[in-house]
Structure formats: C-alpha cells, structure tokens
Amino acid sequence: xxxxxxxxxxxxxxxxxxxxxxxxxxxxxxxxxxxxxxxxxxxxxxxxxxxxxxxxxxxxxxxxxxxxxxxxxxxxxxxxxxxxxxxxxxxxxxxxxxxxxxxxxxxxxxxxxxxxxxxxxxxxxxxxxxxxxxxxxxxxxxxxxxxxxxxxxxxxxxxxxxxxxxxxxxxxxxxxxxxxxxxxxxxxxxxxxxxxxxxxxxxxxxxxxxxxxxxxxxxxxxxxxxxxxxxxxxxxxxxxxxxxxxxxxxxxxxxxxxxxxxxxxxxxxxxxxxxxxxxxxxxxxxxxxxxxxxxxxxxxxxxxxxxxxxxxxxxxxxxxxxxxxxxxxxxxxxxxxxxxxxxxxxxxxxxxxxxxxxxxxxxxxxxxxxxxxxxxxxxxxxxxxxxxxxxxxxxxxxxxxxxxxxxxxxxxxxxxxxxxxxxxxxxxxxxxxxxxxxxxxxxxxxxxxxxxxxxxxxxxxxxxxxxxxxxxxxxxxxxxxxxxxxxxxxxxxxxxxxxxxxxxxxxxxxxxxxxxxxxxxxxxxxxxxxxxxxxxxxxxxxxxxxxxxxxxxxxxxxxxxxxxxxxxxxxxxxxxxxxxxxxxxxxxxxxxxxxxxxxxxxxxxxxxxxxxxxxxxxxxxxxxxxxxxxxxxxxxxxxxxxxxxxxxxxxxxxxxxxxxxxxxxxxxxxxxxxxxxxxxxxxxxxxxxxxxxxxxxxxxxxxxxxxxxxxxxxxxxxxxxxxxxxxxxxxxxxxxxxxxxxxxxxxxxxxxxxxxxxxxxxxxxxxxxxxxxxxxxxxxxxxxxxxxxxxxxxxxxxxxxxxxxxxxxxxxxxxxx
Amino acid sequence: xxxxxxxxxxxxxxxxxxxxxxxxxxxxxxxxxxxxxxxxxxxxxxxxxxxxxxxxxxx
Numbered sequence: 093x094x095x096x097x098x099x100x101x102x103x104x105x106x107x108x109x110x111x112x113x114x115x116x117x118x119x120x121x122x123x124x125x126x127x128x129x130x131x132x133x134x135x136x137x138x139x140x141x142x143x144x145x146x147x148x149x150x151x152x153x154x155x156x157x158x159x160x161x162x163x164x165x166x167x168x169x170x171x172x173x174x175x176x177x178x179x180x181x182x183x184x185x186x187x188x189x190x191x192x193x194x195x196x197x198x199x200x201x202x203x204x205x206x207x208x209x210x211x212x213x214x215x216x217x218x219x220x221x222x223x224x225x226x227x228x229x230x231x232x233x234x235x236x237x238x239x240x241x242x243x244x245x246x247x248x249x250x251x252x253x254x255x256x257x258x259x260x261x262x263x264x265x266x267x268x269x270x271x272x273x274x275x276x277x278x279x280x281x282x283x284x285x286x287x288x289x290x291x292x293x294x295x296x297x298x299x300x301x302x303x304x305x306x307x308x309x310x311x312x313x314x315x316x317x318x319x320x321x322x323x324x325x326x327x328x329x330x331x332x333x334x335x336x337x338x339x340x341x342x343x344x345x346x347x348x349x350x351x352x353x354x355x356x357x358x359x360x361x362x363x364x365x366x367x368x369x370x371x372x373x374x375x376x377x378x379x380x381x382x383x384x385x386x387x388x389x390x391x392x393x394x395x396x397x398x399x400x401x402x403x404x405x406x407x408x409x410x411x412x413x414x415x416x417x418x419x420x421x422x423x424x425x426x427x428x429x430x431x432x433x434x435x436x437x438x439x440x441x442x443x444x445x446x447x448x449x450x451x452x453x454x455x456x457x458x459x460x461x462x463x464x465x466x467x468x469x470x471x472x473x474x475x476x477x478x479x480x481x482x483x484x485x486x487x488x489x490x491x492x493x494x495x496x497x498x499x500x501x502x503x504x505x506x507x508x509x510x511x512x513x514x515x516x517x518x519x520x521x522x523x524x525x526x527x528x529x530x531x532x533x534x535x536x537x538x539x540x541x542x543x544x545x546x547x548x549x550x551x552x553x554x555x556x557x558x559x560x561x562x563x564x565x566x567x568x569x570x571x572x573x574x575x576x577x578x579x580x581x582x583x584x585x586x587x588x589x590x591x592x593x594x595x596x597x598x599x600x601x602x603x604x605x606x607x608x609x610x611x612x613x614x615x616x617x618x619x620x621x622x623x624x625x626x627x628x629x630x631x632x633x634x635x636x637x638x639x640x641x642x643x644x645x646x647x648x649x650x651x652x653x654x655x656x657x658x659x660x661x662x663x664x665x666x667x668x669x670x671x672x673x674x675x676x677x678x679x680x681x682x683x684x685x686x687x688x689x690x691x692x693x694x695x696x697x698x699x700x701x702x703x704x705x706x707x708x709x710x711x712x713x714x715x716x717x718x719x720x721x722x723x724x725x726x727x728x729x730x731x732x733x734x735x736x737x738x739x740x741x742x743x744x745x746x747x748x749x750x751x752x753x754x755x756x757x758x759x760x761x762x763x764x765x766x767x768x769x770x771x772x773x774x775x776x777x778x779x780x781x782x783x784x785x786x787x788x789x790x791x792x793x794x795x796x797x798x799x800x801x802x803x804x805x806x807x808x809x810x811x812x813x814x815x816x817x818x819x820x821x822x823x824x825x826x827x828x829x830x831x832x833x834x835x836x837x838x839x840x841x842x843x844x845x846x847x848x849x850x851x852x853x854x855x856x857x858x859x860x861x862x863x864x865x866x867x868x869x870x871x872x873x874x875x876x877x878x879x880x881x882x883x884x885x886x887x888x889x890x891x892x893x894x895x896x897x898x899x900x901x902x903x904x905x906x907x908x909x
Numbered sequence: 910x911x912x913x914x915x916x917x918x919x920x921x922x923x924x925x926x927x928x929x930x931x932x933x934x935x936x937x938x939x940x941x942x943x944x945x946x947x948x949x950x951x952x953x954x955x956x957x958x959x960x961x962x963x964x965x966x967x968x
Binding site for chain 2: 826830833836837839840867875876877878879880881882883884885886889890893
C-alpha cells in the first residue's frame with residue numbers, strides 16, 4: 093500500500109515536475125511547436141509570449157503579450173492579445189508588407205482557394221499596415237463577428253465573409269487614397285473628391301470589383317493656359333488574381349470625354365480644324381500585371397465638325413521591353429467656319445509606336461506609312477490648288493531622329509492669273525536632332541501660264557541642308573520651253589546655290605547660273621537684299637535668240653557683249669555696266685560695223701542716269717556710207733542724251749551738238765561740211781548729171797516723238813562748183829517738151845557755179861520743199877545763168893514705196909525658192 | 910520671173926509735174942518747179958495669187 097502510494101506520489105510529482113517544466117518552458121515549446129506546423133506554409137513564428145488564465149466562469153483564456161510572425165512578403169507583430177474560445181481581442185497588430193521578402197509568384201506554389209475557418213469574434217483595436225507602396229502606415233480598427241467584418245479607419249467598410257468569399261460594398265473617393273498612395277500630382281480636386289461606389293468580392297485568390305464613377309472636372313492644360321472639362325461616367329470593372337498579381341481591367345463602359353471648346357490653340361489652322369470633343373474608349377479588356385500590359389485596342393474618337401477615329405491596336409508592354417502598338421487614323425478635318433482659305437481635308441494614315449519608359453530618358457519610335465492628306469480644293473493667300481494630295485511615310489526615332497518622304501501632287505494650282513498645271517513634288521529628308529536636316533527635293537511642273545508668258549516642262553531638283561539654323565541649297569532647274577511675250581526659248585538650264593539663315597532669309601546669299609542653247613550664259617548673285625546680274629563677255633551672236641523676236645531683221649554678226657548690274661531691294665537703286673566691243677550688226681539692208689561703248693548706267697529716284705561714255709561706230713551703211721561716228725553718251729537733267737555727235741559722209745563731215753534719246757520735243761541743227769557735191773548728186777541715181785565741188789548745209793531739225801520737221805535748212809556751196817548734164821533722159825525729155833526754151837535750157841548742161849543757196853523744209857507729214865538758187869556761167873556759151881529750182885516731193889511716201897517694193901520682191905523670191 | 914519683172918515695174922509709179930519758165934535777158938534766168946506725187950499701185954499676176962494668199966501679212 094505504501095509502495096502504491098509512493099508510486100502515485102512520485103507519479104504526481106513527476107507529472108507536476110513535467111507540467112511545471114512544460115509551463116516553465118511553455119514559451120519556447122509553443123514557439124517550436126507552432127513553427128513545426130507553420131513551416132510547410134513558409135511562415136515562421138519568431139516571438140511568442142503568452143499566458144493562460146482561468147476566468148471566473150472557469151473558461152480558460154490565453155493572453156499573449158507579443159506574437160511575431162514572418163512569412164513570404166510580410167511580417168506581423170501583435171501585442172496584447174486575448175483569446176478564448178469565443179473571441180480574439182488584439183490591442184494592436186502591425187502588419188508590414190515586405191515585397192523583397194516575397195516568394196516568386198507562381199500559380200503552382202500559391203493557394204488556389206481561400207478556406208475560411210469558423211472564426212471567433214475578432215476585435216483588433218489598432219491594425220497598422222506598413223508597405224513600401226504606402227506613403228504612410230494605414231491604421232484602422234477591425235471588428236469581426238459572425239461573418240461580418242467591419243473596418244473602421246480612413247474608410248468605413250462592411251465586409252461579409254460567406255461561403256469562402258469576402259464581399260464588400262464601399263463608397264470612397266480618390267482623395268482618401270491620396271494620403272497613402274502616390275497619385276499623379278496634377279489630379280484636380282474635383283476628381284479627387286468624386287465619389288466612387290465599389291462593389292467587390294474576394295475568394296482568396298481573385299478580387300472582382302466594379303466601380304461606379306460619375307465625375308466631371310476641369311484639367312489644367314498649361315501649354316494652352318486653359319482648363320479642359322473632362323467627363324468620366326460609367327463603370328470600371330476589375331478582376332485581380334492575387335496569386336499572380338495580374339488583373340483584367342474593363343474600361344469599355346467608362347468613356348473619357350474631353351471637351352476642347354474652352355482650350356483655344358494658338359495656331360490658327362489647328363484651332364479652326366480642332367474637333368469639339370475627344371472621347372477615349374477602351375472597348376477591350378486590358379490585362380495588367382506588374383510586369384506587363386496588354387490591350388487589344390483603344391479608340392480616340394473626334395467629334396464635332398472635324399470627325400475622325402484614331403485606333404490603337406495591339407498595345408503591348410513587358411518589363412524590359414518597349415511599349416508597342418500600331419495605329420490607324422481616319423479623319424475628315426472640317427474648319428469651324430469654312431471659307432475660301434479653309435476647307436475640308438481628309439487625313440488618314442497607319443503606323444507603329446514603340447515607347448520605352450525604363451530609362452530616365454524615354455526612348456520612342458513613331459513610324460507612319462500611307463499617310464495621306466487630300467483636299468478637293470486648297471486655298472491659302474492668293475494660291476489655290478485643285479485635287480491636292482500629300483502622301484507621306486516617316487520614322488521618328490528618339491535616337492535616330494526623323495526620316496521622311498513627302499509626295500505632293502496637284503492637278504493644277506492658281507495664283508491670281510498664274511496657272512500651274514500638274515505639279516508633282518517629292519521631298520526626302522532626314523534629321524537626327526530635329527534641328528539639323530538634310531534632304532532633297534524633286535519637282536516637276538507640266539506647265540506654267542501667266543499673262544506674261546508660259547513655261548512648259550519644268551524640272552527642278554535640289555539638295556538641302558539645314559545646319560545650325562543655316563540653310564544650304566544646291567540645285568538645278570531645266571525648262572523645256574519658255575514663252576515670254578515675243579521670246580520663245582527652248583532648253584533653258586539653271587543652277588542654284590543658296591545659303592540663308594532660317595531666322596532671317598533675306599540675310600542669306602544665293603547664286604543662280606543660267607544658260608541658253610545658243611551658249612549665252614550668265615548668273616545672278618544675291619547677297620542679302622542686293623542682286624547682281626553678270627553677263628560675262630561673250631560672242632554677240634549668242635544674243636541673237638534674245639534679240640530676234642524684238643527685231644527679226646537684226647543680226648549681230650561680230651563683236652562681244654558683256655553686262656553687269658546690281659540692284660538694291662531696299663533702296664530700289666540699280667547700277668549697271670554695259671560693255672560693247674567691236675560689235676557689228678545688220679538690220680534690213682543696213683550694215684553697222686564696230687560699235688564700241690562702255691557705259692555705266694544707274695537707275696534711282698525714278699530716273700535713268702548714264703555716266704559720260706564714248707560711243708564709237710566705225711561705219712554705218714544705210715545706202716549712204718557714214719564712217720568714224722563718235723559721240724558722248726550721257727544724261728542731263730532731262731534724261732539720256734548724245735552730245736557732240738560727229739562723223740564722216742560724202743567725203744565731208746557732219747556734226748550734231750546734241751540729240752536727246754527720248755520722245756520729248758527737241759530742236760537741233762545738223763551741220764554738214766565739205767560734202768562732195770558729186771557724191772551727193774549720185775544719191776539721186778539720175779544718170780547723166782555730174783556735179784563737182786563741195787557743199788555745206790545747216791539743217792534745223794525739230795523732233796517730236798516720231799514726227800520730224802526741218803524748217804529753213806540752208807544748203808550752200810563751199811567754193812566754186814560745176815554742173816554737167818549729158819544724156820539725161822529727164823532733161824532730154826524736158827528739152828523735147830519745150831523746144832522753144834531748149835536753147836536757153838541748154839545753158840544748164842555746162843555751168844560753172846559761183847553761188848548756190850537753197851532752203852530746205854520738211855514738214856511733219858513728209859513733204860519736202862527744196863528751194864535752190866544757183867548762179868553760174870556757161871563757159872561754152874559764155875553766158876551767165878541764174879537757175880532757180882524748186883522741188884516738192886513726199887519723202888515718206890517715196891520711202892514707203894521703195895521699202896514696199898523691196899519687201900514684196902524679197903518675199904516673193906523667198907517663196908519661189 | 911516674168912511675173913516678178915512685171916510686179917516690180919508696177920510697184921512704184923510717180924506722177925511728176927513740172928513748170929519751166931525762162932527769161933532770156935542777160936543773164937538768163939531759168940525757173941524750174943517740180944512736184945512729184947507718188948502713187949502706190951500693186952498689180953499681181955495670177956501666178957502669184959497663191960503666194961500672196963498664203964502670206965497676208967505682206968501688206
């Protein structure tokens with residue numbers, strides 16, 4: 093008995109020792125035991141201090157001063173918790189989100205369902221959530237009882253936990269998030285304060301939520317200095333798989349409308365064509381995760397007078413890769429107020445977008461193909477183009493820059509009374525920094541017609557280079573045919589060099605060289621607002637194509653011509669030099685040999701100024717040879733004038749003090765000296781009349797435009813002269829008709845002239861009146877003779893008759909040939 | 910060629926009127942007054958009709 097008692101005692105003692113030991117070591121034992129069961133879930137209990145109390149109702153209660161739990165992606169510390177079979181009370185629970193400590197998310201190693209156990213009533217007075225994703229810790233009180241979970245913090249939410257699902261209805265606003273999440277700073281207050289009604293459910297894996305949003309706010313657009321009204325009304329649906337943190341976001345019922353009416357665009361054209369409203373629709377579900385974004389399509393719809401649709405397709409982004417998408421634009425741009433200058437345009441195009449936002453400097457690439465801008469009729473300023481079409485393809489790359497090709501064609505273009513037919517232009521350009529550009533332009537123009545002339549077959553090419561704001565253009569132009577007034581020139585060639593600052597085009601310089609098929613060539617230099625025309629010395633016959641239309645019977649047969657001119661745009665002053673060297677020409681039957689003059693010409697203040705220059709002509713043959721002509725070319729207060737004109741004719745000489753080269757009325761006296769009377773008589777082409785001796789004349793000439801008048805011109809003999817008439821048909825006829833006067837008239841056949849005086853008058857209508865008085869002596873008959881001769885004849889009619897005869901005969905001979 | 914000759918011959922015709930007075934006392938004085946009136950007439954042979962019709966700018 094004693095032995096049994098001892099056994100019991102020792103057993104009790106042993107149990108007591110065990111229980112005391114267990115109790116004494118309850119903390120580490122509980123820690124080890126809990127970790128044993130938590131290990132499969134990769135959760136570890138790092139601290140646990142608890143006690144067991146017997147309550148007055150004889151129920152046991154567990155109190156824990158601290159509980160520390162650590163698992164994948166989180167750490168939790170609870171303090172002052174009380175637990176009995178009916179409830180759990182926690183004074184404070186700190187839950188720390190540790191993404192760096194999170195295991196790799198994969199469906200295989202995550203729970204696929206949330207098995208909610210039967211929970212006692214739970215009360216957490218202070219639940220503090222900490223996360224790098226939160227701007228500050230989120231604190232709230234949590235109450236749970238019989239499937240109802242209440243959160244009381246920044247938001248008040250009632251969550252029903254039923255059938256392993258948590259269901260939530262929450263009214264909240266973005267402003268509530270602003271204290272905890274980093275939202276874009278520019279979000280306006282109206283948007284932040286807009287109420288959002290959220291209905292969500294969570295099954296342990298998937299969070300499914302619908303958010304009803306109805307907000308209208310104004311978004312500040314700093315560039316346009318305006319507030320843009322934005323309306324967002326509808327539903328945002330979200331399905332988030334928490335195991336892989338991937339969400340399906342459905343924005344198809346949440347159109348975003350941007351009202352552009354209150355944001356005027358500074359560019360007048362952009363403002364006129366601006367749509368009234370832009371609506372952004374995302375008709376497809378976006379798949380979003382921390383590592384990727386996929387969206388089948390997004391639509392940007394333009395409404396108002398301008399209408400169109402920009403569709404973004406295959407929007408795709410993955411970590412480490414750029415965001416890619418393709419786009420298609422179809423739009424009709426209609427101006428707010430149609431006018432002659434502003435008209436509907438059709439704009440369409442397709443292309444691709446690549447956008448990389450990983451680096452600090454975003455990399456992007458925007459490409460376009462089949463871009464087309466077309467208009468039935470396009471007008472700007474005085475220009476109008478019909479059936480205008482612009483096609484383009486381009487690539488805009490943040491590193492490689494811009495590469496583009498533009499093709500512009502128009503059926504025709506009009507500028508006032510200038511008409512351009514069938515224009516085609518191709519511009520290829522490349523720019524790495526969007527400031528410096530290189531490229532080339534090819535332009536063809538079927539024809540250009542204006543009241544002044546017509547161009548047929550224009551081809552122009554140039555290469556251009558824009559560097560540091562300086563434009564360099566090297567190019568050439570070919571004209572198949574140029575008709576300007578009387579000129580018709582074929583196969584004209586031009587070369588162009590142009591250098592000008594973009595900011596001040598007139599401060600640049602350019603060189604334009606041109607050449608005609610005849611070989612005539614020259615160039616125009618432009619430097620700032622000064623233009624220089626240079627015609628280098630070249631054979632005069634190269635000028636024939638230019639002169640022929642003006643004077644068909646003029647031919648330059650020898651000599652050289654050179655010219656230069658400088659024109660200042662600001663002052664309107666023209667300075668020129670014309671150098672004519674040993675130029676010979678023929679005009680009709682007239683020949684002019686060796687013309688030389690070097691003349692400086694200027695034009696300013698509406699007047700022509702000629703610097704004094706000597707004009708010399710070796711000979712002029714107008715049926716009457718005139719040689720050694722010399723004169724001084726210049727201007728006086730009234731205009732251009734020839735001074736000291738002199739030369740030789742009829743073995744004598746002539747001089748004219750001054751001859752004005754304008755149409756103003758003028759008077760002058762032509763002095764003729766030492767003319768050979770015999771040569772003078774031969775001009776009459778009357779055979780059988782011979783005159784010897786010298787004569788002089790003073791001929792007052794009055795010019796008024798094309799009218800010529802001679803009044804009281806004097807012709808006289810210079811010393812003794814002689815008249816011989818023999819076998820002259822007219823004289824013989826006179827004698828035969830006047831037989832009774834024949835003996836006296838015969839005294840004229842051989843007469844020594846001692847005095848010859850005559851008066852010459854030429855009326856503006858061409859009538860010549862010659863009144864000649866000759867005193868002489870017939871040595872054969874030893875008889876003094878006074879011969880008074882008057883002659884009336886219309887010189888103009890005579891000249892016209894002679895000219896007409898020559899013309900008719902020449903034409904007929906040409907035809908017969 | 911015959912036609913050409915005929916044409917040129919007929920192109921310019923002048924009507925010359927003159928008046929002569931002579932005083933026989935010493936010294937003798939002769940007064941000769943001449944006035945020429947030009948009249949332009951063109952007569953074309955049939956052979957040249959076609960040529961002129963092709964070039965009406967002759968006149």
